[in-house]
Amino acid sequence: MSRHAETEQFDVDDPRLNRFDLVREGARRDGVRIVHYEPRFPVPGTKREKRVERTVAGLFLLGGLAATAFVVGYIAWPFHYVPGANVNKLYTPVLGVTLGLTLLLFGLGIILWGKKLLPEEISVQERHGGASPRDEQRLTGATMMNMVDELGIRRRPLLRRAALLGLLPVGVVAAAPLIGGFIQDPNRGHILAKTAWRKGIQLVRDDMTPIRPEEVSIGGQMTVFPGIPEGNTNKYGDSPTLLIQLRDEDAAALRNKLAGVNQGSMWRNFVAYSKICTHAGCPASLFEQQSNILLCPCHQSQFNITDNARPVFGPATRPLPMLPITVDSNGFFVAQSDYKQPVGPGFWERPDETTQD
Amino acid sequence: MRRRKIDVAALPGAAATQVDDRLTLATPLRKAFNKVFPDHWSFLLGEIALYSFIVLLLTGTFLAFFFDPSMQDVQYNGSFTPLRGVQMSQAYSSSLHLSFDVRGGLFLRQMHHWAALLFMAAIIVHMLRVFFTGAFRKPRELNWIVGILLFWMGFLEGFCGYSLPDDALSGTGLRIASAIVLSIPLVGSWVATSLFGGEFPGDVILDRLYITHVLLVPGAILALITVHLALLVKQMHTQWPGPGRTNRNVIGVRMFPGFAVKTTGFFMMVFATIALLAGVFQINPIWLFGPYRPAVVSAASQPDWYVMFLDGSTRLMPAWEIRFHLAGHAYMIPAVFWPTVVLPGLLTVLPLLYPFLEARFTKDRQHHHLLQRPRDVPLRTGLGAMAVTFYLVLFVSGGNDVIADKFNISLNAMTWAGRIGLLILPPLAYYLAYRISLGLQQHDREVLAHGIETGIIKRAPDGRFYEVHQPLGPVDEHGHSALEYQGWSVPKKMNRVGALVPAIRGFFFPVERAPERELPEAPISPAPDRQEISSH
Ligand code: FES
Secondary structure, three states: HHHHHHHHHHHOOOOOOHHHHHHHHHHHOEEEEEEEEEOOOOOOOOOHHHHHHHHHHHHHHHHHHHHHHHHHHHHHOOOOOOOOHHHHHHHHHHHHHHHHHHHHHHEEEEEEHHHHHOOOOOOOEEEEOOOHHHHHHHHHHHHHHHHHHHHOOOOOOHHHHHHHHHHHHEEEHHHHHHOOOOOOOOOHHHHHHHHOOOOOEEEEOOOOOEOHHHOOOOOOOOEEEEOOOOOOOOOOOOOEEEEEOOOOHHHHHHHHOOHHHHHOOOOOEEEEEEEOOOOOOEEEOOOOOOOEEEEEOOOOEEEEOOOOOOOEOOOOOOOOOOOOOOEOOOOOEEOOOOOOOOOOOOOOOOHHHHHHH | OOOOOOOHHHHHHHHHHHHHHOOOOOHHHHHOOOOOEOOOOHHHHHHHHHHHHHHHHHHHHHHHOOOOOOOEEEEEEOOOOHHOOOOOEEHHHHHHHHHHOOOHHHHHHHHHHHHHHHHHHHHHHHHHHHHOOOOOOOHHHHHHHHHHHHHEEEEHHHHHHHOOOEEEEHHHHHHHHHHHHOOOOOOOHHHHHHHOOOOOOOHHHHHHHHHHHHHHHHHHHHHHHHHHHHHHHOOOOOEEEEOOOOOOOEEEEEHHHHHHHHHHHHHHHHHHHHHHHHHHHHOHHHHHHOOOOOOOOOOOOOOOOOHHHHHHHHHHHOOEEEEEEEEEEEEEEEOOHHHHHHHHHHHHHHHHHHHEEEEEEOOOOOOOOOOOOOOHHHHHHHHHHHHHHHHHHHHHHHHHHHHHHHHHOOOHHHHHHHHHHHHHHHHHHHHHHHHHHHHHHHHHHHHHOOOOOEEEEEEOOOOOEEEEEEEHHHOOOOEEEEEOOOOOOOOOOOHHOOOOOOOOOOOOOOOOOOOOOOOOOOOOOOOOOOOOOOOO
8 A cells, every 4th residue: 555655654752843844644544634734924023913913912911901990890880770760770781891892802813823823724635535434334233233142132032032021020120210209190189170279269369368359449350369378379270260341241241142051150340261271271361451351461361251252363273261250258259179171281181061051 | 847838830730630539530631632623614503502502591591580470469660650650460560670670680581592593493403404414413312313313392482482481472372372282182281270270361371381380391491401512522513525524533623722712702792792782672562561461462463484474374274173073062172273283283294204204215324424515416405395384384474463564565465475475485495496506516516527627808809709618637638627526516617726826814904915826726727728817
């Protein structure tokens, strides 16, 4: 092979060779030809070279200055939150600008160094891709096949089957503790179908105070929670409900249209809908008084509150469930029961309301 | 005995000899130093992603020392007065603490967030580059697959991180995510309850997301990056066609020092950009959103930009729900399933298969190390334009309420525009991209045959007007040159072939004297009957 012969001829200790000759030879042995190599400034110390040098040095020094500014700002600038407009609010910008400048100046300096001071170079490297030589493939293939034969898996079907059968449970053993610990049955306690509401539970505000009918304005709405301990916390994430007092004509319209399960759920002109969007569970509660539309801000599903909160636009498919309400002997709103349909987003085995009513 | 003198200059050499004596490193090390990298601005995009990831690791480690993912209810009493006394989760409270009471905490948090946004952006632009230039072709299909996995891992990582502070926005995102999981046929409710440890939100999900966010996914990303780079080194970088560049070589500079210096500088610049963004532009001000509560509504709540397209697809999806009965029980597939599970599934599988499909349909089994200009492969460019348009319609629709609000358009009109646009615009984009590619191709061929339009109009003695063309090579009797298109840009302006005086160096003052002006020779062999085109 010619390449080999060349390598033999090359004497690294030959005193006539300079260091770059060695570099070139090294590159050659690595399949790289340095075809063009030339200092940026053939005559050292020209005005232009000095100028580039000064620029790079200047960038580094300025970078150091910015870094110092960063450290000083970091330590000395007040950073605790104080309400109102004050210098503390500038803490983050001060850090950002000084650190940004530091890195920018150093980055520029380094790039300039590389572009303007490093020698100009064009190198060509050969690619040796593609498949291995056929004999190599054959040899490796034979080695691999031999492994299989040595194990005798092909000749000993009994062993093979036994190993597979035995390994299967072992695999399950490996997976079981990893996955098993997570598994929770969604049907236990019917958590997807039930909320915290039960018969007689008061409708309360966020501050846990109960509500009298006269406290809701006509055409107005109010977010209510089940009046149980922690009823307004994330523990009962599916229970928030929107209590609305409809105008007379709207209430009459709704009463005429009340769908099966919703019958008897209103109290006078009051109606309570689940706040959890049936599409993906956001709170559907941007209320447009004029059009009697509830809008969900997440994907803009719109629900008509004078028609069982039927979806009228957007990706939601099912109406917001209605909470059956009444007023107890003390004059406060209470639930008649839990929601009659599952609240919130749909899932595979969700009962179909058409079969219920 | 003579005292041994220590020759300081020889020390590194001696140490190197000792190391090599044990590890036999000389040859592989030199090989690594001598590796040649081609240079083009479009090769830097992947580097941006890599460097953003490094920033993410650095800042994320800092944040982890202060953040506590517990969902336990606590009362906030840190220094952010507007929220004092508010009940919230420990996670949200520690995020506030980190932002207001830890020196530089807010800065690093914002750096972390900006770096994440940049990471995803760089990945996407890098993938577009790879797609449109055909860099994914044999033998690089595997690296294309690794890249797609990296994108989805980054997506997951970003989503987990976005959910951790437990502010109103992240809780809303998580709520939707739980609905998406619920929507999966057959196993949805089991998976959702198992993930959340019961009903949404439960009290374990943040701990689980936390370990996913700081260990599992970053580990996977690191592993994938390692494979990505190892394959790059093994298969060597692709290059653009050009003088001397063939399918069997790489032309550029060696890794050390040329490439290394440049890339270090570039790393600094990426880092600097993130620091500047983090310092000057507020990102995800969680203290304005308040703690997450399922009943609290926030209009115009947008996810991070790389999730927007899924938000858009969910918004555009018509209210189609499949319901059926089986053995007396009702079953359903909710509408969310299609735009958030099926669509991303398709968006993963199609690109994964694309290199193989293209090879199959073009019957191309060759190795390719030279990149293609998008115009030279109109079909692929068209398909890419189609995909990008599809994505953009979804992306814009993810913010359609904001657009409707700002420009006073009806929300429903925006939704319908999105639905129709999603069907009509991608084919249109395909057609346009295809035609434009062909047009550009033709123009290249035209310039090669007829020469560059000089912009000089002459009038012949018989009164005809014609434009003087500068041929790029020897011409035949019709003034046509027979130059072959080389897959690389054709000069189309006179200054690209040296018709202008080179610029004089110097920022404020010239640092050199202007050279005597002489008419430059065209770099490609000049036409024999070259027209005089500049006047003295
Ligand atoms: S969650 Fe209400 S529209 Fe999607």
